[in-house]
Amino acid sequence: MTKIEEIEQAVGSLSREEYRQFRAWFLERDWESWGQQIEADSYAGKLDFLLEEAAEEKHRGGAPIFVTHRARSRCWRLYSALPEGIRRSADNSFALVKADPAHPSLHFKKVGKLWSARIGT
Secondary structure, eight states, X not given: OOHHHHHHHHHHTOOHHHHHHHHHHHHHHHHHHHHHHHHHHHHTTTTHHHHHHHHHHXXXXXXXXXXXXXXXXXXXXXXXXXXXXXXXXHHHHHHHHHHOTTOGGXXXXXXXXXXXXXXXX
């Protein structure tokens, strides 16, 4: 039996409460890993194109940077492919970003020259 099969079997045998706790732990671990990757990419300059796009938009007379939230067409294509429940969760989180960007559940943090927030659970 592979490690993955062992993990699948162990997870399958968890009670509802144990599964909830495991899922919360795993999601936090996954978010932390994602955050570390975003931070490394930001410091390495791999995300500078985002700042350049925002500056170009501002120069063209677009909305002030960091006041309006925008998404590119690729984002909407990816969003449309999400399951309905995940889209609802993302919609709720985005509404929260607009209403209260400092809300602790968003985990806003400075990452290099950019800001990062969690959208969804």
